[in-house]
Amino acid sequence: MSSPGRNELIEAANSALKNAYSPYSKFRVGAAIRSKEGKIFTGCNIENASYSLAVCAERVALFKAVSEGYKSFDSIAISSSGVKPAFPCGACRQVLMEFNPDLRIYLDQVPTNYQLSDLISHPFSRDQMILSETDRKVLGTRYLELLCEKTQENQGKRFRFSKIEVYGRNRLDAYNRDIVIPLIIQKLRQLGYIEEYENDEISLTPLGRKNCGKQVVVDEII
Numbered sequence: 428m429s430s431p432g433r434n435e436l437i438e439a440a441n442s443a444l445k446n447a448y449s450p451y452s453k454f455r456v457g458a459a460i461r462s463k464e465g466k467i468f469t470g471c472n473i474e475n476a477s478y479s480l481a482v483c484a485e486r487v488a489l490f491k492a493v494s495e496g497y498k499s500f501d502s503i504a505i506s507s508s509g510v511k512p513a514f515p516c517g518a519c520r521q522v523l524m525e526f527n528p529d530l531r532i533y534l535d536q537v538p539t540n541y542q543l544s545d546l547i548s549h550p551f552s553r554d555q556m557i558l559s560e561t562d563r564k565v566l567g568t569r570y571l572e573l574l575c576e577k578t579q580e581n582q583g584k585r586f587r588f589s590k591i592e593v594y595g596r597n598r599l600d601a602y603n604r605d606i607v608i609p610l611i612i613q614k615l616r617q618l619g620y621i622e623e624y625e626n627d628e629i630s631l632t633p634l635g636r637k638n639c640g641k642q643v644v645v646d647e648i649i
Contacts, residue, residue, distance in 0.1 A: 433533050433540070436461055436504035440535060443469035443484065444506045450474060455508040458484035460492055463499040468492040485519040489526070500527050506535035520547040587628045 436459045444457030449472055456472040470487025485503060492500070503523065507513035512534040515523065523530055523543055528550075530543040622630045 432461065432502070433504070436467065436502060437506065437533055437535050439467050439469050440484075440504040440506040443471045443488070444508065445471075447471040447484070447508075448473045451476075451478065453508075456484040456513055457506045458488040458503060460485070460488045460500050460503040462492060462497040463501050464497070466492075466497060468495075468497070483516060483519050485515050486522055489522060493526075498526060500530060502531035502533060504533040504535070512537045514541075514546065515543075517547075521550055524550040524552075587624070587630050589628050 439459035440457040442457065443459060444455050447455035447457065449455050451474050454472070457469065458471070459467050459469045461467050468488050468491045470484045470489070470491060472481065472484045473487065474481040485505065488503070489500075492498075500523075503515075505513055505515065514534070515532065520543065524547055528544045532541040532543060532546070534541070624630070
């Protein structure tokens with residue numbers, strides 16, 4: 428049974444294929460990715476005399492979407508000039524995985540619908556970027572200290588804070604802010620310390636001084 432919007436997305440991929448720049452391989456590919464808001468972005472493969480600089484159609488479509496502020500996607504369609512259907516290459520699978528592991532994949536002239544997670548079983552992910560258990564403990568300790576400071580300063584008057592308000596952009600470098608802290612937040616949420624909201628706010632469970640001891644809480648998190 429055809430998925431809603433499948434044909435429309437494949438048609439968009441077919442149209443994008445016509446713009447492919449492939450003077451070396453003569454292999455043309457078109458892709459169309461749809462955001463969860465329903466907006467479609469297209470891309471084609473673009474080759475270069477320096478072969479390693481070629482870019483696949485799937486990444487062109489995705490990068491166009493992200494550059495315009497879209498980061499949530501539900502499906503992508505791929506069309507090619509080859510005899511056999513063209514699945515996303517390994518690099519494209521990894522890049523797409525960053526945005527939606529459950530992304531639906533439609534291939535032109537193939538009735539079967541695929542799911543991205545079925546095509547890449549062990550992707551590289553952000554949790555693999557934590558360097559060592561020592562780093563995790565240090566970062567976990569500091570974040571808990573900041574949570575404790577906020578709850579003690581607050582004294583129950585407020586229960587929601589922006590994430591920036593809690594740990595501040597100036598206190599952490601980009602690696603810790605964008606890679607490590609989200610992992611700490613996820614674990615704290617699982618433990619019931621915090622709750623996240625869509626508007627980038629978090630609610631803090633009151634943490635007394637007893638719960639802010641480094642060893643007890645950090646060991647629980649790690």
